[in-house]
Amino acid sequence: MGIFKKLGWFFKQEKKSYMIGIFFLILVAIVQLVPxxxxxVVVDEIAAGKMTAQSLTKWLIILVAAAIAQYIFRYIWRVNIWGTAAKLERTLRTNLFKHFxxxxxxxxxxxxxxxLMAHATNDLSAIQMVAGGGILTLADSMITGGATIVAxxxxxxxxxxxxxxxxxxxLAVASRILGQKLHVRFRSAQAAFSSMNDKTQESISGIKVIKTFGQEQEDVADFKKQTDNVVGKNKKVYLVDSLFDPAITFIMGISYVLTIVLGGNFVMSGTISIGQLISFISYIAMLIWPMFAIGRLFNILERGSASxxxxxxLxxxxxxxxxxxxxxxxxxxxxxxxxVDKFNYPDDDSVALNHLHFEIDKGNTLGLVGKxxxxxTTIFKLLLREYDGYNGRIQFGNxxxxxxxxxxxxxxIGYVPQDQFLFSTTIKENIRFADPTLSDEEVVKAAKLTAIHEDILAMPEGYDTLVGERGVSLSGGQKQRISIARALITNPELLILDDALSAVDAKxxxxxxxxxxxxxxDQTTIxxxxxxxxxxxxEEVIVIDDGEIVExxxxxxxxxxxxxxxEMYEKQQLEAKLEGGTN
Incomplete structure (x- = not known):
């Protein structure tokens, strides 16, 4: 039941909706006692020879009215309980995405x-079930069970x-023991699902590499191991989960035996009528759902708690x-x-940058070269504040x-990384990603600056051409130039090009x-x-080697x-001449 305490903030926030839902659950439970x-009563009237057409019609009308009332009341509680549970999933999903x-x-x-994807999907669905199915099962089992026992x-x-x-x-003893085991095993199953999800994402992203090296069969075999692990972990969950129903059936069977044996004696002694015994057995049947619901409840709660x-x-x-x-x-x-006097990455003792000092005047260009x-790239990561734990100071302005x-x-700062990432939308939307309100003229201007405008016009839909996932439909040079245009569109004070021209020709x-x-x-570029x-x-070029300035x-x-x-300049000049001669 600890999960209810963990979600107490949400239940307090949505208490009105839950109170309405539970109120109508109570009405449903009361109406269920009528049939x-x-x-x-009908059995007793038949046994006593008092049943008439008028009497039978009256009871049938009451039964129909009870059915209609149950429909209306069930609709209302479903809207309030399940609808509110959907709010919880939306809230958690939004919080988690914002956190990312x-x-x-x-x-x-x-x-x-x-x-991370598994947490944002599978785990959140399990938590939502607590606020929906969990509350419903708990309230319904207690209300229905309590009302039935009173009746x-x-x-x-x-x-x-x-x-x-x-x-x-x-039943309480069995549920506690099985519930504890279920929590541990379900957490393990969720972890296995996360690993499988990660394997799927990695394989799809790297499908070109897998095919290039002919590793399809090996990758399928590796994926099969992951799925087998997920199945194995879930089998352990189901092994515990499947014990709830037999335990409940056994316990309810004992209740039936006691009812039939002792109830029969009560009928024989005249303490109750045969109709009352039939009603009592019907009420025992109504108790089966609350009892089974307890097993289902523990399943929902333990899954939700683990998730x-x-x-x-996170x-x-x-x-x-x-x-x-x-x-x-x-x-x-x-x-x-x-x-920067010294910087090393977290959990890595080796020095990434050492005594790296330089200045760039506004409007100047700095070149960085090195093997x-x-x-x-580490220099840029500190400039972009991906890491703050370094000895020294990086000053921009004053x-x-x-x-x-x-x-x-x-x-x-406009940053174009080595590995360009394009979104699965149009070229136009990729270029103006930082500001979707920018006009088409501004998009075209940025494209012309990066020499991609003519390429775009030659495409089937021009600037409305879809680039595919991660820009799969474009060449490496086209992706680089669109990425540079995207960085320029905001007119940044500092433009960083991290090997962002490697895929374009010299011209x-x-x-x-x-x-x-x-x-x-009048703006700075690195x-x-x-x-x-x-x-x-x-204006200045710095040669970096092992995180230090050597030239x-x-x-x-x-x-x-x-x-x-x-040495590198002469080598590249020679390569260019040789390539030119070959052509």
Whole structure:
């Protein structure tokens, strides 16, 4: 019953709806007592030879009225109880989704996508059942059972009622033992479902890789192991769950035996009539639902409790990125001073950035180059406040970036990552994602800046062309240019291109960079790249190696150093000449 306490905040909030629902459940329970009573009266009238057509018509009218009343009352309680339960699922789903959007990078490294999806679907459905089926089953079983027991005592015989109820305490003992086992096993089953869900999501996302390497059969076999595990865990749940009904049937069987044996003696002694005994047996039959409902109730509650605990674990997670209550809300603007003495990722002792200091004047362009894994993307992650735990200070304008509100900081930065992500909508909606109210003219302007406009016009639906999931229908270069256009649409104070031109040809790259240089002459740009041609126009270029600056200067100065930069430049120039000669 602990789940009811956990959801107490919601029941208090929606107490009016639940009170109305339970009130009409009580009315249903009362009306349900009418048919067995009428049956007993009719039997006694037939036995006494007093049944007439008028009497039979009267009882039939009462039965029809009782049926109509039950329909109306059931409709009202269903609207109030099930409708309110849907509100709980909506509230929890909204809270959970909002929580996901507020979590940091560490959170999404800790939890897999499929696992989060399972929490947001399967677990929330189980919790909703507590607020719907759980409340209904609890109230209905107590009301129906209580009303039936009262009717048995009032309309038949209180002594026979007490005797028939003797076995029922055994049910409470059995339900407690089985309920505890069910909680543990269902939590394990939900965890197995999360793993299977994650496997499904991962395989669908990586289907091209799976097919390329011919691993379809192996992946199917791996998925079968996951599903077998889910089935096995659920079998253990059903093994416990299936014990409820036999236990209840056995206990109710004892009640029936006691009723028939002792009730028969009461009829023989004249204590009750044969019609009363038939009514009593009908009431015993009505008790079967409340008894079975208890088993169903424990199933619902234990499933809901296990799911609520799993969801609450997510909601209890806190972001490492804490926004200052008195944060600066004015847009970021001005010079950038990057002074990071040391940074290492959580749970990783190796140093990712070490004594990395540089400055960028407003309106200038900074180039970052270095081998893969040197630390270029890590520099950007700190700028975007994906991590705050570093020694040092990053200043934008006259304030540390940690003193700005996240909205003020991130709305002033346009970021194009290495792995471009496009939404499953049109090209137009992808470009103006940050501001859906922007005009078509502004969308076209951004597309022209990134040299993608002509490509878009050549597509079947132009700017209304659907790109497919993650932009599957587009080439790598097209996705990169649309991603850059999306970053430019907000006219950011700082534009970050993280190897965002790697899939475009040299001519297109030059056109994009020239357009950016002209359009963003008074705004700051940082370009990380493997191709020297992407950064050679920058006011300063920094060469990163193992999280440290090993070379710095403009293009001419770096060439004169005869270091890594010059070596890579000459190598790439030679490759370009060879490719040109081959063509």
């Amino acid at each position: 067995p009573r009428i049956i007993g 959007t507020q979590m940091d990078h560490v959170f999404f490294q800790k939890y897999r996508t499929g696992d 048995m005592a009032l309309f038949v015989d209180w002594r026979l009622t007490l005797i028939a109820l003797i076995p029922l305490p055994l 609520y605990d799993r969801v609450q674990e 909601l209890n997670e806190t972001s490492e990125i804490i926004e200052n209550p008195d944060a600066i809300t004015t847009p970021v603007n001005g010079k950038i001073e990057y002074q 893969t894994g040197a630390g270029k 304030a540390d970036i940690r003193e700005y509100s996240l909205n003020a900081l991130l709305h002033g 297109t790259e030059e056109a994009i960079l020239s357009a950016l240089k002209k359009e963003r002459s 370009i990380a790249a493997h191709r020297i041609s992407s950064v050679m126009h920058a 710095r200067g403009n293009h001419s100065e770096l060439i004169q150093l005869n270091g890594w930069y010059k």
